[in-house]
Amino acid sequence: MIARFAFLLAGALVLAGCEAGGETVENDQLTPSPILYEIADAKGEPQGWLFGTIHALPDGVEWRTADLERVIDQAQLLVVEVGDLSDTRSINSTFTTLATTPGQPDIRTRVDAEDRQQLDEMMAKGHFSSRDFANVETWAAALMLARVSNTGSPRNGADKALLLEFPDHRVRELEGTLTQMRIFDDLAPQDQTDLLTGIIDEYRSLGDNPERLRKAWLSGDEEGLINATQSGIMADPELYEALLAGRNRAWMKEIDDLLADGPNPLIAVGAAHLVGPDGLTTLIEQRGYTLTRLQ
Structure with a gap:
């Protein structure tokens, strides 16, 4: 589950993975080529770029390329999901404010009986007890438990690295924490339960292989990324709409204005947001722009 957050939600991943880190991997013997597009208008004039990020990585993953460095040098504005990923205190404060509602049911009663053994195992691995969730809403409990499976750190996230390349006045955020x-x-309550159950399912099956998804991102494997947006919890229509499709549509008003008026932006958002029928590449092309894949 944490791997999906790595492609979807920057602020949520900072929360989910704030204690993670320390794992080091080699560069998987892959030539780095994360998805990068140039966006041109109807006259063929470049209007900006679209880059698919990952919000968390283990130490030691090399992902920057000559094409990306050139785009960083040329871009006049960086557009990201969350602009201040370094402010973990603020992110955690926002989480606590929204997540806390006294008198929540015991966390074990919020899942079906067949999921309780895995839930207990996850809590033990994360050094949690049921008391830790006594006043925590189900969605927030899901995020807290997601970090149990974390294999990367948001300190190594691609978007965080890009933020270091641009001064604050040249950064625009699409959402914020x-x-x-x-x-x-x-x-909705049932969707929160589905989120929690989905995290447990993926922990149980280990089917959501973070190394596989990380390699898909690193190599620019569009088919692999599309699969990540259609499986696991993302196969749930309500969660797909809330976490992916609805957000893409909401971002398009800002993106429309930026592409129309300049300055030429580098739009860097989770790679899952770029691909598929509801992806930003499709939505931007529907506005009459041409996208050319640079890598």
Whole structure:
């Protein structure tokens, strides 16, 4: 599950993975080629770039390329999901404010009986007890438990690295931490339960292989990324709409304005947001722009 957050929600991943890190991997013997597009208008004039990020990585993963470095030098503005990923105190404060509601049911009663053994195992691995969730809403409990399976750190996230390349006045955020957290807080109770159950399912099966998804991102494997948006919890229509499709549509008003008026932006968001029928590449092309893949 944490691997999906790595492609979807920057602020939520900072929260979910704030204690993670220390794992080091070699560069998987892959030539780095994360998805990068140039966006041109109807006349063929470049209007900006679209880059698919990953919000967390283990230490030692090399992902920057000559093409990306050139785009960084040329871009006049960086557009990201959350602009201040370094402010973990603020992110955690926002989470605590939204997540806390006294008198929540015991966490073990919020899942089916067949999931309780895995839930207990996850809590033990994360050094949690049921008391830790006594006043925590189900969506927030899901995020807290997601970090149990974390294999990367948000300190190594691609978007965080890009933020270091641009001064604050040349950074624009599409959502911000509060908006991202409210996506979860606004989920219907059943959808929150589905989120928690999905995390447990993926922990149980280990089917959501973070190394596989990380390699898909690193190599620019669009088919692998599309699969990540259609499986696991993302196969749930309500969660797919809330976490992916609805957010893409909401971002397009800002993106429309930026592409129309300049300055030429580098739009760097989770790679899952670029691909598939509801992806930003599709939505931008529907506005009459041409996208040319650079890597």
